[in-house]
Amino acid sequence: MRPKAYARAAVLTLTALLGAACAGPPDGPVESVSGRDRTPTALQRAALEPGDVPGYEVSGDRSPDAARDAPIADRAACAPLAEVMGEAPDDRARATVSRGLGSRNTPGLAVSASLSAYSAPDAKRLITELRTALARCGNEFSTVLDGRRAAYRDVRAVPYAVKGDESVGWRASALVQGAPAPVHIVVVRQGVTIVRFMAINVSGRAPATVTVPHEVADRQLDKLARTVEG
DSSP states (O other), rough: OHHHHHHHHHHHHIIITTTTOOOOOSSSOOTTTTSSSSSHHHHHHHSSSTOOOOOOOHHHHHTOOOOOOOOOOOOGGGGHHTTTTTTSSSSOEEEEEEEEESSSSSSEEEEEEEEOOOOOOHHHHHHHHHHHHHHHHHSSEEEEEEEEEEEEEEEEEEOOOOOSSSEEEEEEEEEETHHHHHHHEEEEETTEEEEEEEEOOOSSOSOOOOOOHHHHHHHHHHHHHHHHHH
């Protein structure tokens, strides 16, 4: 598979394979990245584009067959972890723009980077809810989407040095249709923007763990900061 295909796979796999949702934005005004007129167009300006990350193909493609319902966790306490793997972190996101990145140097490494518009209280609340869910669902949990079940085992919070106001990250082993795949997720709050990074190895020869590349996370957060300041 070529890098551009891996870039598409980052979006398609992390949505379709891991049980993504397509949650529509709630009613009401949408704020700007800088706190004024946040729109999908403003998020697009802050999102990664081809050429922003050397060594990676960047794609904005998403699956036309993406599920339209949120994945349902087997326990209510684990719902934030299930929902954050969807197209939007949860139904409080007012707008979301996603990018998929495929590595030219690491076959099978698919990464997703997304920016979501939130109100300030909701952005802070999401990070708190994710931390609470991790403390309660550390062994495993499962989700169901369109009749398909996915299990997440060895769910562990892991430190990840990253810019932003606050962040939470974890690793898990996803078991989908009998096939295990390592997953790493990092969620960052930068002001009123929630930035998600998700990495998975789709080579079929997946290692025991996978890590969100720092070159992707750093460049995305730097670009968001430049856009806000501009």
